[in-house]
Amino acid sequence: MSNRRDFMGIALGGFTALAGGLPALYAMKRSWDPLPSVKAAGFTEVDVSSIPENELMTEKWRGKPIFILKKSADMPQDERDVIVGGARYHVSIGLCTHLGCIPAYFPGETKFKCACHGGEFDVSGVNTFGPPPKPLLIPPFKVNGNTIVLGEAGPEYLEMQKSGIA
Amino acid sequence: MAQFEKASSIQEWLDQRLAVNTVKKVMALEYWIPKNINFLWAMGMVLAVTFALLTISGIFLLMYYKPDTALAFDSVNYTIMTEVGFGWLWRHIHGVAASLVFLVIYIHMFTGIYYGSYKKGREMIWLSGMLLFVVFSAEAFSGYMLPWGQMSYWLVWLLPIYLKVSLLILRVVL
Numbered sequence: 001m002s003n004r005r006d007f008m009g010i011a012l013g014g015f016t017a018l019a020g021g022l023p024a025l026y027a028m029k030r031s032w033d034p035l036p037s038v039k040a041a042g043f044t045e046v047d048v049s050s051i052p053e054n055e056l057m058t059e060k061w062r063g064k065p066i067f068i069l070k071k072s073a074d075m076p077q078d079e080r081d082v083i084v085g086g087a088r089y090h091v092s093i094g095l096c097t098h099l100g101c102i103p104a105y106f107p108g109e110t111k112f113k114c115a116c117h118g119g120e121f122d123v124s125g126v127n128t129f130g131p132p133p134k135p136l137l138i139p140p141f142k143v144n145g146n147t148i149v150l151g152e153a154g155p156e157y158l159e160m161q162k163s164g165i166a
Numbered sequence: 167m168a169q170f171e172k173a174s175s176i177q178e179w180l181d182q183r184l185a186v187n188t189v190k191k192v193m194a195l196e197y198w199i200p201k202n203i204n205f206l207w208a209m210g211m212v213l214a215v216t217f218a219l220l221t222i223s224g225i226f227l228l229m230y231y232k233p234d235t236a237l238a239f240d241s242v243n244y245t246i247m248t249e250v251g252f253g254w255l256w257r258h259i260h261g262v263a264a265s266l267v268f269l270v271i272y273i274h275m276f277t278g279i280y281y282g283s284y285k286k287g288r289e290m291i292w293l294s295g296m297l298l299f300v301v302f303s304a305e306a307f308s309g310y311m312l313p314w315g316q317m318s319y320w321l322v323w324l325l326p327i328y329l330k331v332s333l334l335i336l337r338v339v340l
Contacts, residue, residue: 027251027252027255027256028226028252030251031229031251031252031253031256032229033251035249035250037249
C-alpha cells in the first residue's frame with residue numbers, strides 16, 4: 001500500500017468482493033438445500049403385508065430408493081431382519097455402499113448385484129463380493145401394525161443402532 | 167530455448183517449456199495501449215465477465231434441469247423457478263446475460279469495424295471473432311431450446327426460414 005490511491009483501490013475492490021461474493025455464496029448454498037417437495041416426503045408409509053416373498057419392492061423415501069424384500073422361511077435369519085406381522089423383511093437404502101449405484105435383485109440367486117463395479121450383497125444386504133466396504137445401510141424405520149414408516153426411528157431401529165448395524 | 171537447466175521454481179520450469187514470461191510480457195506487462203482510449207475498448211473484457219456469469223449460472227441450472235421433452239418445461243418453470251432456493255436468480259442471470267452478450271458482441275464488432283481492427287496484419291482477429299460469433303449463436307439457439315416451451319418449439323420452425331432469408335439477402339447484397 002504505497003499511497004492513498006492504491007489504498008482506495010484495494011478498499012473498493014475488497015468491498016465489492018465482499019458485497020458481491022458473500023450473497024452469491026449464500027445463494028449457491030441455498031440452491032443446494034433439499035427441495036421443499038423432498039423435505040415434505042420425509043416420512044413414507046409402506047404397507048408390506050401384501051407383497052410376495054422373494055420379490056423386491058423399491059419404495060422412494062427422501063429421493064432415495066428403499067429396498068423392501070419379504071424373506072421366505074428357508075432364507076437364513078439375520079440380525080438385520082425387520083419383523084412385521086410375523087414375517088421377516090429385509091429393509092435397506094438401495095444404494096451400493098461402494099459408489100452409490102442402485103443394485104439389482106436376482107431372485108434366483110437371492111443376491112443383490114451392482115452393475116457398476118460388480119459388488120454383491122446377500123439377501124440380508126450384507127456385502128459378500130466386490131468393492132462394497134460395508135452392508136447396505138438401514139434407513140430409520142418404525143413398525144406400525146402391517147406398515148413400515150420410513151423416516152421415523154422406532155424401537156427396533158434404535159436397537160439396531162445400539163448394536164451398530166444401522 | 168531447447169536449453170533446459172534445473173528450474174528453481176514452478177514459474178521457471180513453465181517458462182523453459184511454455185515461455186510464460188514472454189507471454190506475460192506480450193499480453194500484459196508490455197501490452198502498451200493509449201491512455202485515452204474510450205469505453206468501447208472495454209467490450210472484450212465485458213464479454214469475458216458476461217461469459218463467466220453465464221457459465222456459473224448455467225452450472226447451477228443444470229443441477230436441476232431435466233433433459234426430457236416431457237419433463238423439461240416443468241423442471242425449469244416449476245422446480246427451478248419456485249422450488250430451488252434462488253433458482254429464479256440463476257435463471258434470470260442466465261437469460262438476461264445470454265441476451266446482453268449479443269448486444270455486447272455487436273458493440274464489440276462495431277468497434278472492430280469502426281477502428282479497422284481487421285486490417286492487414288490483424289485478419290485472424292476478425293476471423294477468430296467471427297468463428298466465436300457463430301459458436302455463440304449456436305450455443306444461444308441450443309440454450310433457447312432447453313425449456314421446451316412454445317417459444318423454443320416455434321424457433322425450430324422459424325430457424326430454417328430465417329437462414330434462407332439471410333442467404334437471400336446476402337445474395338442480393340453481394
